[in-house]
Amino acid sequence: MINKLLDNCFLTELNSEVIDVKEEDGYYWHAFKETIFYPEGGGMADDIGMIDNHKVLKLKEEEGRLYHLLDVRLEGSVFMSVNLHERFRKCQIHTSQHLISALLGNVYKVKTLSHHVSDEENDIEFDFDHFTDKMAFELQVLCNGLIRDDLEISIIYPTRASAQQFVSADKLTHEELRVVRIGNLDYNLCGCMHVPSLRYLQMIYISGYEKTKHGYKVKYICGDQLLDSVGKRYQVLDEASRTLALSHLYLNTGIHKLLNEQKALEHDVAVWKQKYLVLESERLLQKEEDVLHEFVDDMDVKSVVMLAQMIVEKKTAAVILAKVYDNCHVVIAVSKTSGLNAKELFQRLSQAIHIRGGGTELLAQGGGIYQESWKETILSFPITE
Numbered sequence: 001m002i003n004k005l006l007d008n009c010f011l012t013e014l015n016s017e018v019i020d021v022k023e024e025d026g027y028y029w030h031a032f033k034e035t036i037f038y039p040e041g042g043g044m045a046d047d048i049g050m051i052d053n054h055k056v057l058k059l060k061e062e063e064g065r066l067y068h069l070l071d072v073r074l075e076g077s078v079f080m081s082v083n084l085h086e087r088f089r090k091c092q093i094h095t096s097q098h099l100i101s102a103l104l105g106n107v108y109k110v111k112t113l114s115h116h117v118s119d120e121e122n123d124i125e126f127d128f129d130h131f132t133d134k135m136a137f138e139l140q141v142l143c144n145g146l147i148r149d150d151l152e153i154s155i156i157y158p159t160r161a162s163a164q165q166f167v168s169a170d171k172l173t174h175e176e177l178r179v180v181r182i183g184n185l186d187y188n189l190c191g192c193m194h195v196p197s198l199r200y201l202q203m204i205y206i207s208g209y210e211k212t213k214h215g216y217k218v219k220y221i222c223g224d225q226l227l228d229s230v231g232k233r234y235q236v237l238d239e240a241s242r243t244l245a246l247s248h249l250y251l252n253t254g255i256h257k258l259l260n261e262q263k264a265l266e267h268d269v270a271v272w273k274q275k276y277l278v279l280e281s282e283r284l285l286q287k288e289e290d291v292l293h294e295f296v297d298d299m300d301v302k303s304v305v306m307l308a309q310m311i312v313e314k315k316t317a318a319v320i321l322a323k324v325y326d327n328c329h330v331v332i333a334v335s336k337t338s339g340l341n342a343k344e345l346f347q348r349l350s351q352a353i354h355i356r357g358g359g360t361e362l363l364a365q366g367g368g369i370y371q372e373s374w375k376e377t378i379l380s381f382p383i384t385e
């Protein structure tokens with residue numbers, strides 16, 4: 001049975017009477033003579049609210065009645081109140097969907113395929129074969145023009161014969177027909193709750209669109225949701241503005257400047273690293289030994305490899321153990337004329353200390369979690385047997 005109390009979205013308080021109570025696991029399902037609670041359906045969520053100051057935990061329809069789950073058993077007269085803010089917000093979102101679907105249906109003869117509501121943004125999918133920025137902009141102008149015109153939204157209960165003038169007979173399957181009209185623009189069978197006229201939508205923002213498998217999704221934000229959304233975004237922009245000491249409109253310029261500065265710094269770091277490696281290799285090449293075993297703890301892996309390659313331009317071989325944070329990295333490099341095989345040497349070393357890696361004849365490398373006890377093994381590892 002249709003609950004006509006839901007025709008007025010602002011009816012959020014009501015005195016009613018308990019007519020049935022069913023217990024379930026210490027909770028109580030209540031049915032009342034009348035109710036203002038909307039049970040989930042048509043893409044619209046359950047109403048949130050209280051009955052005699054007890055929160056309504058769940059709603060369900062059974063035997064043609066709506067049951068309300070409470071943590072106490074109530075009797076006699078009760079006072080119901082529904083959260084108006086939540087109710088109004090979802091009515092705005094739902095009614096906006098009617099409006100957008102009606103406009104696009106009238107202008108482009110497209111069908112609505114699905115509707116999705118979320119806290120942040122909603123979307124409606126249409127069977128469009130194309131959709132453009134211009135169409136999105138025109139839709140927004142059209143919606144807000146009609147909101148300014150404040151078309152009335154009426155709920156009517158037509159006879160089957162009168163409904164057939166607007167809706168094809170195969171859609172008129174319900175026993176009782178409930179129709180939502182927006183002025184002369186739209187005539188739609190719907191059991192949900194709506195705002196009483198378009199001005200209650202306040203404003204619709206078409207926030208984007210997206211190609212889907214069956215058409216296009218048009219995204220929108222409206223009314224209270226739009227104001228919340230603007231508030232949240234302003235907060236983020238304000239924080240970013242303070243951090244960069246720039247106004248909102250110059251934030252992107254500031255971000256690009258930072259990115260360019262970072263690139264320049266990275267370039268400088270690479271130049272100084274190279275200079276350091278040259279100096280370090282010159283210092284090591286002054287040593288008398290022809291095979292160098294070195295320990296470093298201030299270089300990244302790439303630098304260690306470069307250092308090893310610089311050393312074997314003049315020396316026979318280099319074994320470098322690098323400690324990089326908690327990890328170790330071992331590089332074995334041999335000169336082209338040495339007749340040695342770095343890959344085989346690395347395999348031999350990895351059997352002794354269980355490190356993983358591999359490489360080529362001239363350079364092999366690998367590592368694992370750093371262990372102090374390996375240091376002596378690696379730094380005394382015999383290259384020539």
Ligand SMILES: [Zn+2]
Nearest residue numbers: 180190191192
């Ligand atoms: Zn509706």
